[in-house]
């Protein structure tokens with residue numbers, strides 16, 4: 248093994264880029280000891296060379312073009328921390344891999360959309376494409392599935408993968424406030440972007456889930472196979488009912504393996520209070536992996552932010568310095584199976600349904616008939632106190648049933664004259 252320094256060039260000096268520079272500078276001795284060789288930054292790149300970023304960059308060669316840096320810098324590893332699934336981030340990673348340089352990235356959007364092609368390119372050049380920071384920030388979940396759980400057949404991987412959504416849902420519950428109100432707070436505190444749609448509509452979680460599913464099941468990354476539903480429609484009322492029923496609402500990404508394919512979905516989920524993931528609150532993330540030998544393993548930690556994300560980036564760099572080289576998604580690209588998507592209408596599970604009903608004689612009989620006609624069996628029902636002339640919330644939970652039956656029943660219920668709002672349905676996850 249070589250003792251020569253590992254030379255690193257960093258593209259993007261924002262939150263994660265600066266965090267990475269800080270760790271590599273502050274822990275240079277620790278990292279040298281752990282790797283048996285120094286890890287040194289040789290070049291950096293960002294848009295604005297004049298901005299002071301709170302770190303000393305004076306010893307590094309400056310590039311204003313990241314793709315040029317990818318091929319021209321005196322570096323063994325190119326670290327891409329710009330972001331975005333196309334444009335300069337993609338060009339930089341492709342150029343680096345094509346030039347036979349290792350790549351470390353935190354870019355989940357890029358991996359979710361182009362992971363397979365990039366993994367092929369990395370493999371053809373015999374270099375690493377490492378992306379620990381792309382999924383669940385500081386939680387070493389890629390390493391844990393790809394290495395620590397290598398002796399398991401994984402049957403399901405699920406997680407709270409977006410801190411913004413978890414913060415919003417937690418605050419709504421703790422403070423009894425509505426979604427729009429809490430979202431504004433999250434934006435003010437810097438937990439949510441000015442345009443929050445990627446987070447709250449579930450797209451960010453879906454990017455991460457597609458990557459996790461690939462590593463967990465040895466299949467090609469297939470972002471289009473992920474069925475996505477965000478948290479915009481979750482109301483304070485649903486959150487209160489969930490508590491009353493012994494559940495907590497979380498935005499989960501769930502990928503599960505079955506005989507007829509892999510179901511990948513992102514949706515608000517009611518998890519029982521007895522499940523550890525129900526208690527992962529605020530901006531924290533958690534990933535639960537079910538393996539046939541290990542049983543169920545939960546990892547919890549900070550899924551974003553300068554330190555946690557840079558921690559994962561540096562771990563990927565350290566792997567390269569130590570000479571650890573693994574197939575991008577755990578098995579060689581040619582062995583990755585096509586991801587056979589299992590449609591959600593084949594899903595079976597229990598459901599929470601909230602209806603707003605005009606309280607008049609016969610109304611429950613109509614609802615019960617619609618459920619019966621589609622073979623949906625009710626487990627419990629809660630009705631709020633009646634206010635004369637107003638519609639009342641009625642909450643139903645079901646036994647295990649098929650999603651197609653549930654949706655058909657809701658379709659029929661929505662058409663009843665006594666139903667004043669579209670029914671709300673939330674899937675219940677067993678644990």
Ligand SMILES: NC(=O)c1ccc[n+]([C@@H]2O[C@H](COP(=O)([O-])OP(=O)(O)OC[C@H]3O[C@@H](n4cnc5c(N)ncnc54)[C@H](OP(=O)(O)O)[C@@H]3O)[C@@H](O)[C@H]2O)c1
Pocket residue numbers: 258259260261262263264292293294295296298311312313327328329330331335353354355356380381384550551552553556
């Ligand atoms: N922030 C997190 O907590 C977190 C967590 C997990 C993963 N990630 C991922 O990490 C990556 C970086 O995120 P971030 O939060 O650090 O982003 P950020 O703070 O917005 O920083 C992006 C950096 O990229 C630079 N940049 C933008 N366009 C460029 C271009 N054309 N050429 C060169 N540099 C360019 C910016 O330059 P200037 O500074 O000069 O404008 C900035 O330094 C993204 O893929 C993100 O999804 C972030």
